[in-house]
Structures are given as C-alpha cells and as structure tokens.
Amino acid sequence: MLESPELSRDVRVDSEGNIGLALLAEHPHVAGLSLTQAEALLKKKYQESGILNDPNITVTLKELESKPVTVSGAVRQPGVFQVSGSVRLLRLLTMAGGIGEGSGTIVQVIHEQDSGPQRITEVRVSDVRLGKEEANIVVRGGDIVNVPPAGAVYVLGAVNRPGRILLPSDTDQTTVLNILAMAEDAKRTAKLSHSVLIRRKDSTGEVEQIPLDLKKIVAQQQPNIVVRPNDVLFVPESTAKRAFSRGLEAAIQVATAAAVYGAVP
Numbered sequence: 001m002l003e004s005p006e007l008s009r010d011v012r013v014d015s016e017g018n019i020g021l022a023l024l025a026e027h028p029h030v031a032g033l034s035l036t037q038a039e040a041l042l043k044k045k046y047q048e049s050g051i052l053n054d055p056n057i058t059v060t061l062k063e064l065e066s067k068p069v070t071v072s073g074a075v076r077q078p079g080v081f082q083v084s085g086s087v088r089l090l091r092l093l094t095m096a097g098g099i100g101e102g103s104g105t106i107v108q109v110i111h112e113q114d115s116g117p118q119r120i121t122e123v124r125v126s127d128v129r130l131g132k133e134e135a136n137i138v139v140r141g142g143d144i145v146n147v148p149p150a151g152a153v154y155v156l157g158a159v160n161r162p163g164r165i166l167l168p169s170d171t172d173q174t175t176v177l178n179i180l181a182m183a184e185d186a187k188r189t190a191k192l193s194h195s196v197l198i199r200r201k202d203s204t205g206e207v208e209q210i211p212l213d214l215k216k217i218v219a220q221q222q223p224n225i226v227v228r229p230n231d232v233l234f235v236p237e238s239t240a241k242r243a244f245s246r247g248l249e250a251a252i253q254v255a256t257a258a259a260v261y262g263a264v265p
Contacts, residue, residue: 010062017086017140023051031086031138035059067141071096074103074149086140090128093145099125102166104148107135112142151229158190158237159183167229175224177217179233186214191238197225198232 011019017031021042028045030038038059046052066082069092076097083092089109093099099107103125111119125147127135139145150166153174161184167174176197186192192214199208214235216222227233 013085017138024049031140035061069139069141069143069145071145073147074100075147076100083141086138088136089123089139089145090131090136092139093128099129099147102149104150106148108146108148109137109139110144110146112140153179153227153229154232155179155183155235156232157235158187159235160185160187173226175226176212176214176233177224179227180214186235189237191236194236196234197227198234199228200230
C-alpha cells in the first residue's frame with residue numbers, strides 16, 4: 001500500500017515470483033522475501049525510477065496460496081508437499097527426509113511453465129550437501145524435484161560379493177578396478193585374464209563384449225576402463241570351457257535386462 005490511494009492496490013505474485021505495480025515498468029521479484037524486505041525493495045525501485053522521492057510503502061499479505069511440490073527419486077521420504085509461494089531446495093529436501101545414500105550426482109528441479117516446454121534446472125548433489133548458495137535454488141508450487149538414483153554395475157562370477165553395485169555419487173567416473181574392489185576382490189579360483197565387460201550399446205541395442213585382462217590392468221600394463229551404468233563385469237572361474245560359456249551367457253542376460261528395465265534385483 002502506498003500513501004497515495006490511487007497507487008494502492010492488491011497484487012498477486014505470479015508464477016515467476018514477480019509483481020506488477022502502478023507506474024513501475026519493472027516487475028520486482030519478491031519471491032522468498034519477508035514483508036519487511038519486500039517493502040524495502042519496492043521503496044528502492046520507486047526511488048531509482050524517479051517516480052517517488054521518499055515513498056512510504058506498506059506490504060501486507062492478503063491471501064496465502066498453497067501449491068503442491070512433488071519430490072521423487074532417491075530421497076528418504078518421497079511425496080507431495082504443500083508450499084506457499086516458494087521455498088529453497090535444501091529446505092524442501094529436508095522436508096523429504098534428505099537425499100538418500102543411493103542418489104546419483106544431480107538433483108533436477110522441473111519448473112512448471114504456463115506455456116511451452118518444461119524448464120529443468122540441475123544442481124550437483126555434492127553442492128547441495130555442502131550447502132552451497134548457488135545450489136540452494138528456489139522451488140515454487142507446481143514444480144517437481146527429482147533426485148535420480150545412482151547408476152549401477154553388475155558383477156558376476158568369481159568375486160567375493162557378486163551382485164548389483166551402485167556407482168558412487170561423488171564422482172563422474174568409476175573404473176573396472178574400482179568395481180572389483182567394491183565386489184571385495186576376486187576369488188582365488190578366478191581367471192582374471194579372461195574377464196569380460198558386457199555393455200549394451202545405446203544406439204543399436206546390441207550387446208558388446210569387451211575382453212579384459214584384469215591381471216594386466218592391476219599391473220598397469222593395460223588401461224583401467226571406465227564403466228557405465230548397467231555394465232556387467234564377468235570374472236570367470238578357472239574351470240572348464242563349458243562352465244565359462246554358461247557364466248558368460250548369464251552375464252549377457254543380466255546386461256540385457258538391466259538396459260531394458262533399468263535395474264535388476
């Protein structure tokens with residue numbers, strides 16, 4: 001409310017967090033501000049525009065509109081949360097119980113648009129966990145917050161802990177030797193020189209078999225290959241050729257299922 005009755009009016013905060021005021025060409029951004037902060041901002045805008053020298057501005061809240069924000073993915077308590085106006089990302093994730101251990105490297109905020117395609121903002125999980133200001137972005141009612149789960153690699157054969165291994169969320173690249181270490185190393189009966197990395201090509205859907213000599217990789221005589229989500233590392237037993245074929249066939253089936261369904265129990 002301004003001192004002049006003709007300038008006083010009710011205004012609504014739009015979906016971008018801005019308001020339109022009499023005689024002011026600019027639409028000030030007030031989302032996330034307290035009433036006192038909004039008053040100070042509007043006073044400054046009128047003074048800078050030269051419209052009013054020393055305006056007396058009072059901002060009151062007439063109606064609080066609550067809208068849902070959906071939080072999905074790798075959080076401890078996914079669900080729909082009602083927010084009024086806007087809320088910072090870190091606070092919203094705290095409402096959802098925090099980011100889960102199985103998260104990937106990014107948090108996606110899918111912004112509601114009145115028209116046109118959705119707008120997606122991505123921030124790094126590590127930056128959010130550190131409380132970095134640039135990662136603590138504004139989330140508004142109608143937005144969707146998604147924390148994609150970490151990718152996984154599957155290890156089969158002569159290792160001490162075969163199965164699904166989540167890729168670490170604090171790094172962009174994980175190698176074959178990292179995965180072998182997470183599988184608690186190979187068994188004594190493993191035939192390391194005949195290992196295979198099985199990968200399904202995104203472009204054609206074909207299954208690719210990449211021969212690995214883990215002995216030479218450990219000895220730094222061959223490159224330590226970077227793995228991708230849904231890769232399958234097969235470490236065969238030092239047994240008959242028939243057993244090797246059966247194990248390789250099982251590994252290929254896992255790679256195919258992982259690529260199609262995104263996860264294997």
